[in-house]
Amino acid sequence: MGDADRISQVQKATLGLRGMIMSGEFGAGARLPEVALSERLGISRTPLRQAMDRLESEGLLERMPSGGCRVASFDLDDINDAIELRGVVEGTAARLAAERGADPELMTAAEQVLNEIDIAVSDPDSVDFDAYVGLNARFHEILAGLAGSAVIRREAERISNLPLASPSAFLRGQEVIPDFNASLIRAQGQHKAILEAISNREGARAEALAREHARLARLNFAFLKDADPRLATRIPGLALVTAS
Amino acid sequence: MGDADRISQVQKATLGLRGMIMSGEFGAGARLPEVALSERLGISRTPLRQAMDRLESEGLLERMPSGGCRVASFDLDDINDAIELRGVVEGTAARLAAERGADPELMTAAEQVLNEIDIAVSDPDSVDFDAYVGLNARFHEILAGLAGSAVIRREAERISNLPLASPSAFLRGQEVIPDFNASLIRAQGQHKAILEAISNREGARAEALAREHARLARLNFAFLKDADPRLATRIPGLALVTAS
């Protein structure tokens, strides 16, 4: 495993703290005492502080005027707006890819991912959810970079890190979302249409499709938001959502 | 002036370092030694480090694999993409404001700003540039918040902080940009059309107008990018642009 274990303390802190927050370990709005946290994570305050800065820039924490941090809370509109914005930015990536022409290698890679998704969902009775989650994330990752713009890719990734805005956020809600399998099939159809539009240089169509694709996530969120609260342990970030 | 002087060390470091970088004091790609910088800024390494983290998340610095930071460099495409993306996000703010209906108070405030811009540019022989810069920034600030979405506003502000992506980035290039006064008038016309579309609930029109409005900045950038390099001292961030 080479140097995979040479993980820096701030990465350790960032991963650990983000996980704790996303899993809802602290209530939304809870203050985060630095000393206690640093002891729990087994690191000193300095790298923990850096991690908190990073999570603040991600929008998971907010500084309090009197000093210190607390975990941010999100209402239903925040989630929907973040999903909408992801659709807009991914739509821009798709449009620019169509207008400018996408890197053939990346297009091939994207098509390859879609083929693998086809396989994962081929048997309606035993869909490979784990594979789907990973492949879906990979597809959106490639899509964000398809315009060949570091700026676009960076911001798309950034927005995907907002709570529940990720393309994979709701893929663990199988038993709550009605016709979940059908929803996956539909999403896959949109994936293919987006790629087709890009390779046909149909910028406006590619953009509209990517936006509409993100709307699927809003639909799923609508089902999950008032489902069994125990789901919050499996859907990272769901615990941070407060009623609006 | 109350507590305006109670500025924290990390704010001091952030402002100072950002200013130095934007003014091109270090060449693009230069490494930033922490000890020397901390001495120059008159602070210790800890808050300086926080400031560097923040500037990294803003995209002005990038971490080097071997440790430490260097100032990022931007090619022409990066700048154009950042401007395009600002247009897209501001366009989304405008569209959502139109679709959802904007807060009347904010609309009034925006119109008030436009009235003041009218006054600032009323005399073609002596346009009040300083006033225009401030008012223009204010208008775009209000526009970003007009959809009533904290997520949208936050991301719009964030993108405006990217080098040369700000709505006011090129407003100091009077003597380089041809027909600069005409350009200001045209921009003001677009401002008014955007507000009109929003209050008419014309979402698609509002979005298209805001996007096109951002294109003015790309036009101005095209003039400035190969103008007298001495301009770089007056246009913050221009010094970070490298030939593509």
Added chain:
DNA sequence: TGACGGATTTCTGTATACAGAATATCCAAT
């Protein structure tokens, strides 16, 4: 019984010290 004020305690913000890694320097050998 409630509220106000002071003291205590906790917490954050900042500075500094230390260790390990990365980089530069210098000398020798080909």
Added chain:
DNA sequence: ATTGGATATTCTGTATACAGAAATCCGTCA
């Protein structure tokens, strides 16, 4: 003269110490 290697130096990452501010708690007074 150039290249390789070993040493020395600089720099970063991390931990910890300290001071000042914020919050809490308790006692006293109305």
